[in-house]
Amino acid sequence: MFSLTVCDHIMIAHSFRGEEFGPAQRLHGATFAVEAEFRAEKLDHAQLLIDIGLAKTELRSVLDTLDYSNLDDHPLLRSINTTTEQMAFHIHGLLATACRDGRLGNGGRAVSSIKVLLRESPNAWAAYEGAVA
Amino acid sequence: MFSLTVCDHIMIAHSFRGEEFGPAQRLHGATFAVEAEFRAEKLDHAQLLIDIGLAKTELRSVLDTLDYSNLDDHPLLRSINTTTEQMAFHIHGLLATACRDGRLGNGGRAVSSIKVLLRESPNAWAAYEGAVA
Amino acid sequence: MFSLTVCDHIMIAHSFRGEEFGPAQRLHGATFAVEAEFRAEKLDHAQLLIDIGLAKTELRSVLDTLDYSNLDDHPLLRSINTTTEQMAFHIHGLLATACRDGRLGNGGRAVSSIKVLLRESPNAWAAYEGAVA
Amino acid sequence: MFSLTVCDHIMIAHSFRGEEFGPAQRLHGATFAVEAEFRAEKLDHAQLLIDIGLAKTELRSVLDTLDYSNLDDHPLLRSINTTTEQMAFHIHGLLATACRDGRLGNGGRAVSSIKVLLRESPNAWAAYEGAVA
Amino acid sequence: MFSLTVCDHIMIAHSFRGEEFGPAQRLHGATFAVEAEFRAEKLDHAQLLIDIGLAKTELRSVLDTLDYSNLDDHPLLRSINTTTEQMAFHIHGLLATACRDGRLGNGGRAVSSIKVLLRESPNAWAAYEGAVA
Amino acid sequence: MFSLTVCDHIMIAHSFRGEEFGPAQRLHGATFAVEAEFRAEKLDHAQLLIDIGLAKTELRSVLDTLDYSNLDDHPLLRSINTTTEQMAFHIHGLLATACRDGRLGNGGRAVSSIKVLLRESPNAWAAYEGAVA
Numbered sequence: 001m002f003s004l005t006v007c008d009h010i011m012i013a014h015s016f017r018g019e020e021f022g023p024a025q026r027l028h029g030a031t032f033a034v035e036a037e038f039r040a041e042k043l044d045h046a047q048l049l050i051d052i053g054l055a056k057t058e059l060r061s062v063l064d065t066l067d068y069s070n071l072d073d074h075p076l077l078r079s080i081n082t083t084t085e086q087m088a089f090h091i092h093g094l095l096a097t098a099c100r101d102g103r104l105g106n107g108g109r110a111v112s113s114i115k116v117l118l119r120e121s122p123n124a125w126a127a128y129e130g131a132v133a
Numbered sequence: 134m135f136s137l138t139v140c141d142h143i144m145i146a147h148s149f150r151g152e153e154f155g156p157a158q159r160l161h162g163a164t165f166a167v168e169a170e171f172r173a174e175k176l177d178h179a180q181l182l183i184d185i186g187l188a189k190t191e192l193r194s195v196l197d198t199l200d201y202s203n204l205d206d207h208p209l210l211r212s213i214n215t216t217t218e219q220m221a222f223h224i225h226g227l228l229a230t231a232c233r234d235g236r237l238g239n240g241g242r243a244v245s246s247i248k249v250l251l252r253e254s255p256n257a258w259a260a261y262e263g264a265v266a
Numbered sequence: 267m268f269s270l271t272v273c274d275h276i277m278i279a280h281s282f283r284g285e286e287f288g289p290a291q292r293l294h295g296a297t298f299a300v301e302a303e304f305r306a307e308k309l310d311h312a313q314l315l316i317d318i319g320l321a322k323t324e325l326r327s328v329l330d331t332l333d334y335s336n337l338d339d340h341p342l343l344r345s346i347n348t349t350t351e352q353m354a355f356h357i358h359g360l361l362a363t364a365c366r367d368g369r370l371g372n373g374g375r376a377v378s379s380i381k382v383l384l385r386e387s388p389n390a391w392a393a394y395e396g397a398v399a
Numbered sequence: 400m401f402s403l404t405v406c407d408h409i410m411i412a413h414s415f416r417g418e419e420f421g422p423a424q425r426l427h428g429a430t431f432a433v434e435a436e437f438r439a440e441k442l443d444h445a446q447l448l449i450d451i452g453l454a455k456t457e458l459r460s461v462l463d464t465l466d467y468s469n470l471d472d473h474p475l476l477r478s479i480n481t482t483t484e485q486m487a488f489h490i491h492g493l494l495a496t497a498c499r500d501g502r503l504g505n506g507g508r509a510v511s512s513i514k515v516l517l518r519e520s521p522n523a524w525a526a527y528e529g530a531v532a
Numbered sequence: 533m534f535s536l537t538v539c540d541h542i543m544i545a546h547s548f549r550g551e552e553f554g555p556a557q558r559l560h561g562a563t564f565a566v567e568a569e570f571r572a573e574k575l576d577h578a579q580l581l582i583d584i585g586l587a588k589t590e591l592r593s594v595l596d597t598l599d600y601s602n603l604d605d606h607p608l609l610r611s612i613n614t615t616t617e618q619m620a621f622h623i624h625g626l627l628a629t630a631c632r633d634g635r636l637g638n639g640g641r642a643v644s645s646i647k648v649l650l651r652e653s654p655n656a657w658a659a660y661e662g663a664v665a
Numbered sequence: 666m667f668s669l670t671v672c673d674h675i676m677i678a679h680s681f682r683g684e685e686f687g688p689a690q691r692l693h694g695a696t697f698a699v700e701a702e703f704r705a706e707k708l709d710h711a712q713l714l715i716d717i718g719l720a721k722t723e724l725r726s727v728l729d730t731l732d733y734s735n736l737d738d739h740p741l742l743r744s745i746n747t748t749t750e751q752m753a754f755h756i757h758g759l760l761a762t763a764c765r766d767g768r769l770g771n772g773g774r775a776v777s778s779i780k781v782l783l784r785e786s787p788n789a790w791a792a793y794e795g796a797v798a
Contacts, residue, residue, distance in 0.1 A: 142787060144689075144693045144786070145694050147678075156732070157676075159734060160678050160735045161678050162678040162695055163676050163694055163695070163696050201688040201689055201693040203691070253696060254696050255698050
């Protein structure tokens with residue numbers, strides 16, 4: 001199995017609902033360093049999994065829908081807790097759609113699964129990995 | 134598959150038995166940076182895999198049984214070589230028990246597997262990954 | 267010149283005022299990984315610059331005044347932009363006071379200068395370095 | 400499942416063929432930080448997956464066939480694009496052979512799979528993972 | 533003293549002349565992770581050292597003159613060895629000019645010195661630090 | 666001012682004397698990741714500060730006197746606490762001698778100062794910086 005990973009980051013505000021969150025119930029924020037790993041069984045005729053330039057551009061485009069915002073106001077996210085694991089899942093969905101829609105080229109269509117990992121601090125991170133189809 | 138990882142570290146002394154260990158047969162030591170990755174198929178109603186506060190507390194509690202000690206004197210470890218891979222296995226066992234015993238809450242009971250990775254230096258690390266049940 | 271550095275982090279929300287900030291004028295947030303470097307010409311009789319346990323405790327104590335909050339609401343910060351460089355300066359002031367007040371022990375009183383560095387993302391950080399006295 | 404990872408790096412020149420590569424069609428270069436992860440179900444009688452000294456020596460030996468060279472001139476690689484994912488595959492093949500040939504000792508013969516990950520920059524990397532047999 | 537640092541990277545080919553370079557006399561390459569640290573005594577009215585967006589854009593613009601190229605063919609560099617320390621000096625000169633020319637805004641004109649650090653591998657880096665004026 | 670830094674690491678056991686050390690009074694250990702930074706005002710005729718190969722070899726040679734040992738038994742160190750800051754000072758002395766003795770070539774004789782930084786864990790490190798002469 002081959003994989004190609006590109007990284008970028010977002011800076012967001014949010015708050016959590018539920019006593020188990022303790023002080024994180026207050027409005028606070030995070031830098032999420034985002035690692036998007038694309039997996040495929042084979043490389044193409046040019047020895048590429050996907051075009052790395054396209055991958056960076058598309059990841060940036062997905063992250064632009066979240067960057068410099070308060071996730072508590074996001075139409076799709078305001079009714080849930082935007083935990084790190086939940087945000088990994090959310091970004092996974094957007095990147096999987098990008099693959100299926102051809103925005104990552106032919107290589108993207110051949111991607112079998114994607115793992116999205118978000119680092120919230122030097123000592124905690126979360127990820128979601130799932131199929132593209 | 135979702136995962137949540139928390140990190141901490143221990144500083145231990147130990148020595149190895151067997152010619153293949155060369156200079157590491159002498160009493161020496163290591164800082165083990167420990168990454169504990171908890172995996173589960175689903176998040177709970179609050180979009181959490183496990184309570185990250187509980188995870189950090191329980192990891193610290195497990196590591197306190199090893200930190201600032203000479204592993205050659207540890208009751209459970211003194212008859213074996215405390216290689217990095219063996220220590221990953223040892224810590225995995227302690228964290229799996231914590232999940233089963235409910236010390237990581239309901240989230241912990243839903244964890245399907247744990248991966249424990251120990252970095253012994255900037256260019257070498259080892260891990261053990263296994264089911265919780 | 268000797269130095270000792272301890273690290274911790276905070277997760278905050280904030281927004282900036284001024285057109286030059288572009289999208290960062292919106293409410294967003296950051297994880298600031300904080301490195302506090304204490305400098306002194308000499309070590310003490312026990313070969314310590316400062317007690318590292320005290321240093322970590324005091325840094326945590328200083329950061330607790332900021333962690334999990336919206337800096338736009340902070341009594342001392344709400345009238346200014348809480349840029350990364352400004353926050354390094356703010357934390358420097360709190361740590362310098364801790365040294366002068368003896369909260370870092372005798373070692374802390376011998377610290378000549380402190381450098382506080384805040385990483386806001388994998389590719390940007392800021393610092394303030396200044397005398398303690 | 401246990402794993403042991405050792406790291407090293409190479410500094411190479413190369414160029415790519417195909418319009419999709421854009422400016423990377425020009426002769427340029429890369430530092431590839433190489434992480435070789437060896438996996439096995441069990442540790443040996445000495446609690447080792449493989450001898451870490453042998454692993455570092457053998458990885459270095461494999462990388463010496465590539466280091467400080469122009470990959471465009473390499474007999475086995477000059478007719479293909481030496482993308483990061485392709486180089487991970489190439490190094491995987493050399494390490495798998497080393498395991499099968501006994502150059503990594505009895506531990507190496509028990510390795511079930513190897514993952515080779517190459518970091519080409521702080522925000523992009525690629526890997527190939529496959530069986531040894 | 534305040535400082536603000538932004539990072540980016542380049543991927544270049546080059547070779548060295550002189551027996552002391554050993555195998556690095558052959559055409560090879562490097563990923564240089566570049567850290568540009570701007571220093572100033574004061575922040576401006578908006579609590580900024582320099583506009584971080586401008587800093588990233590200008591660093592990128594400077595690095596574009598080097599990225600994806602063979603430094604042995606560079607008009608200004610082909611008669612010298614493009615060692616990591618020499619490249620730090622070269623990039624320092626370009627950034628100092630950008631500050632003096634106003635391309636980093638008023639903040640850039642107030643920068644007193646710049647430190648440029650280039651990481652050539654996980655275990656080696658070089659830097660040049662000097663005044664802007 | 667130019668600088669060149671090379672890195673390596675050691676794995677040692679030790680214990681501390683004095684109540685202020687708390688649990689670190691027990692025999693324990695550490696991986697010290699060592700960064701040796703050599704500084705000079707000028708580069709030589711070949712655009713080198715020092716020969717990086719020599720620097721790595723000499724750092725390794727210095728670290729071999731400490732690696733895989735119990736510092737409590739070291740002839741020069743057994744009567745003092747081998748704190749991270751003290752070990753930075755100790756290694757600095759050995760590298761400064763190497764420069765003065767010509768073991769780092771002509772470049773080494775032109776080094777004005779050395780900074781030795783030891784990382785003891787992901788969130789604590791210490792350094793000593795001083796002149797060579």
